[in-house]
Amino acid sequence: MRDHQRGHGPMDGNVPLELNAFVGRSAELAALARLLGSARLVTVTGAGGVGKSRLAARAAARCAPRDGVWRVELAPVRDPAFVDHALVEALGLTDHTTRPPRETLLAHLADRQLLLVLDGFEHLVTACAGLVGELLRAVPGLTVLAAGRRPLAVAGERVFPLAPLGEDEAVRLLLDRAAEWGPAVADGPELREVCRRLDGIPLALELAAGRLRALSPRQLLDRLDDRFRLLTCGERDALPRHQTLRLAVGWSHELCAPRERLLWSRLSVFAGPFDLEAVEYVCGGQGLKSEDVLDVLTELLAQSVVAREETPSGARYRMLDTVRAYGAEWLEATGDAARLRRRHRDWYLGLATWCELDWFSPRQAEVAARVEAELPNLRSALEHCLGEPEDAHLGQYLAGSLWFCWAGCGRLSEGRHWLEQVVRLDTGHEQSRLKALWVLGYVAILQGDAVPALAALQECREEAEHGGDRTAVAYAEHRTGCLALVSDDMERAQELLESALERYQEIGELNSNVLMAQVELAMTRAFQGDLPEAVRLCEDVRRVCEDHGERWTRGYALYVLAYAGWADGDLPRARALLTECLTGAHAFHDLLGSVLAVELLALVTVAQGDAAEAAVLQGAASRMWRSVGLPLFGSAHYGAPHGLCEAAARERLGDERYGECVAEGARLVREAAVSRALEPALDAVPSPRGQVRHAAAGRPMHEPAASRARKGGETAG
Numbered sequence: 001m002r003d004h005q006r007g008h009g010p011m012d013g014n015v016p017l018e019l020n021a022f023v024g025r026s027a028e029l030a031a032l033a034r035l036l037g038s039a040r041l042v043t044v045t046g047a048g049g050v051g052k053s054r055l056a057a058r059a060a061a062r063c064a065p066r067d068g069v070w071r072v073e074l075a076p077v078r079d080p081a082f083v084d085h086a087l088v089e090a091l092g093l094t095d096h097t098t099r100p101p102r103e104t105l106l107a108h109l110a111d112r113q114l115l116l117v118l119d120g121f122e123h124l125v126t127a128c129a130g131l132v133g134e135l136l137r138a139v140p141g142l143t144v145l146a147a148g149r150r151p152l153a154v155a156g157e158r159v160f161p162l163a164p165l166g167e168d169e170a171v172r173l174l175l176d177r178a179a180e181w182g183p184a185v186a187d188g189p190e191l192r193e194v195c196r197r198l199d200g201i202p203l204a205l206e207l208a209a210g211r212l213r214a215l216s217p218r219q220l221l222d223r224l225d226d227r228f229r230l231l232t233c234g235e236r237d238a239l240p241r242h243q244t245l246r247l248a249v250g251w252s253h254e255l256c257a258p259r260e261r262l263l264w265s266r267l268s269v270f271a272g273p274f275d276l277e278a279v280e281y282v283c284g285g286q287g288l289k290s291e292d293v294l295d296v297l298t299e300l301l302a303q304s305v306v307a308r309e310e311t312p313s314g315a316r317y318r319m320l321d322t323v324r325a326y327g328a329e330w331l332e333a334t335g336d337a338a339r340l341r342r343r344h345r346d347w348y349l350g351l352a353t354w355c356e357l358d359w360f361s362p363r364q365a366e367v368a369a370r371v372e373a374e375l376p377n378l379r380s381a382l383e384h385c386l387g388e389p390e391d392a393h394l395g396q397y398l399a400g401s402l403w404f405c406w407a408g409c410g411r412l413s414e415g416r417h418w419l420e421q422v423v424r425l426d427t428g429h430e431q432s433r434l435k436a437l438w439v440l441g442y443v444a445i446l447q448g449d450a451v452p453a454l455a456a457l458q459e460c461r462e463e464a465e466h467g468g469d470r471t472a473v474a475y476a477e478h479r480t481g482c483l484a485l486v487s488d489d490m491e492r493a494q495e496l497l498e499s500a501l502e503r504y505q506e507i508g509e510l511n512s513n514v515l516m517a518q519v520e521l522a523m524t525r526a527f528q529g530d531l532p533e534a535v536r537l538c539e540d541v542r543r544v545c546e547d548h549g550e551r552w553t554r555g556y557a558l559y560v561l562a563y564a565g566w567a568d569g570d571l572p573r574a575r576a577l578l579t580e581c582l583t584g585a586h587a588f589h590d591l592l593g594s595v596l597a598v599e600l601l602a603l604v605t606v607a608q609g610d611a612a613e614a615a616v617l618q619g620a621a622s623r624m625w626r627s628v629g630l631p632l633f634g635s636a637h638y639g640a641p642h643g644l645c646e647a648a649a650r651e652r653l654g655d656e657r658y659g660e661c662v663a664e665g666a667r668l669v670r671e672a673a674v675s676r677a678l679e680p681a682l683d684a685v686p687s688p689r690g691q692v693r694h695a696a697a698g699r700p701m702h703e704p705a706a707s708r709a710r711k712g713g714e715t716a717g
Helices: 026-036 052-061 080-090 103-110 124-137 167-181 190-195 201-210 216-230 240-255 256-267 276-283 292-300 323-334 336-356 364-387 389-401 403-408 412-423 430-446 450-465 471-488 488-505 510-528 531-548 553-569 571-587 591-607 611-625 636-653 655-666 670-678 689-694
Strands: 041-045 067-072 114-119 142-148 158-161 307-311 314-319
Touching: 026 041, 026 052, 026 158, 041 052, 052 067, 052 114, 052 142, 067 080, 080 103, 080 412, 103 124, 124 142, 142 531, 158 364, 167 190, 167 201, 167 336, 167 412, 190 216, 201 216, 201 240, 201 307, 240 256, 240 323, 256 276, 256 292, 256 323, 276 292, 276 336, 314 323, 323 336, 336 364, 336 389, 336 403, 336 655, 364 389, 364 412, 389 430, 403 412, 403 430, 403 510, 412 430, 412 531, 430 450, 430 471, 430 636, 450 471, 450 670, 471 488, 471 510, 471 571, 488 510, 510 553, 531 553, 553 571, 571 591, 571 670, 591 611, 611 636, 611 655, 611 670, 636 655
Parallel strands: 041 142, 041 158, 067 114, 114 142
Antiparallel strands: 307 314
């Protein structure tokens, strides 16, 4: 099965802990596999902890659709509005356009054959049902395998109820799990009675196995009996198996020491995985010293209440959704939930602040990985801020501070969702709101949505000038200059960007945004024919970025330098710069930087004599632009290299062959397109520069008026 990008493949190691030991179920697995062969929507239902997720994963592993199997874990998603976003993320899509994520999904899936595994959807059943129904109607090659506690109730759905384990399988699971803890445990009447009393539910058996380290089967059974008698008086109208699971979790909770119960309840405020530092800050104090948190967390790990996992950002911990929900009830009962949610909010506000500062540092890649891992908790913090009127200004601050995530890590659509919400709030904290406004304007520019971008930036500047906020004025002016740049108003763009850079210098501002303003100014100079000045500006940016370990803005400076290298006829240098630019942009999931690099690589490739490969790259870029927005911003200046490449490739290949090559490139998914673009040009023979330039002749209305090469000569694009 394919190793899909961004860690969302079906077998990515994120299988819930209670399902790690897949014992028995051979008959159910075979039956489910047969059902998947005849139905397009199959839902595995059953009580929490019964083994739905693991069975679905095993069945999916037997499938081999042309475009793979993709798993979407929905348990961490709280807001139904984010279901579409979750699928976009799980499929590894990056979309910078203004279109809703559902349109992105429909466009991406239209001609594909794949299996989509939806896990843990029961709290989002209405939103999931609507999405699944629409996808199945629009995408003939799609099959959906869902795992949850209730059906989706979508037309054509085949429900596969999953019963608990039989006694022999339950005993084998309990013995297998107990053996992992160390002490040898033998099959016997008492152990079988434990399995019967736990109704064969894998989660309950996992929890019981953790206790066999300290208890004999007889002691385990005695305590289980006591705990059942204590807890059976609650929720009499619940389903028996739901009662059984609740009692099993409750029993495990009662067997914990007081400090362990306290930490269990406090950990419930986390959405998705969390790290030790966050636990120590959020959960420490008032009955649990911060220095004791690690010891208590270790005990919860030993009892299978918490699981540990390795991620690109280091060791992290997670709780099963059922276990988290149980802890949340206890937290509410203690009356301490509001305080813990505030501490959770404060930690992630601090994390966002640190990440924003460290984005301009050698730790930029680490920041990108960290914020990716923390997104569920950052979203939870944003939701908390928006739900509490007195915290709304903190929501503005948080959404604005995450500008680098929205713009630099390919999350424009989600960023705009939060920013549009927070800027509507009148909080009385103008500084936070002004930052959110200019970030909103920036995001809208990158999406190609000029009118809302200009409105946000004008409002930001007017209010900043009225309030004397020099920093906000500088950023608003900068981003307005960026808008003028992509709108082909070069004189206005140059004027605004030069003024913004002067303002940045006056207030002592230096970061990725400031350097990006210098790169954008360099683009205005290049587009007006002053390539020596463009190179000077970008070499300065490159030097500062290398001094500070900054990679994201540096990539855009390399793009301009590559353009200058192409214009000078230094094609190997241009290709080397673009290769580095594309590698960095792709690593950050920066789709705009990636597609600009691919477009210019196509021009370099045709200049090196491989017209067919250049056309393939143009086709790949055309597909990528669909997820960015208006191709090349609709700009004549940004579009001139594309036009030069197309004209030269058509001349050498002929219209029919050119169209075939473009179509071949348009079939490449983003990962394949980037890999193709990064392949070294083999057997490329440099062609006379005049041939490429000749293709640009006679285009006065669609070509920059003064875009000349530094060494003079014909128009370079």
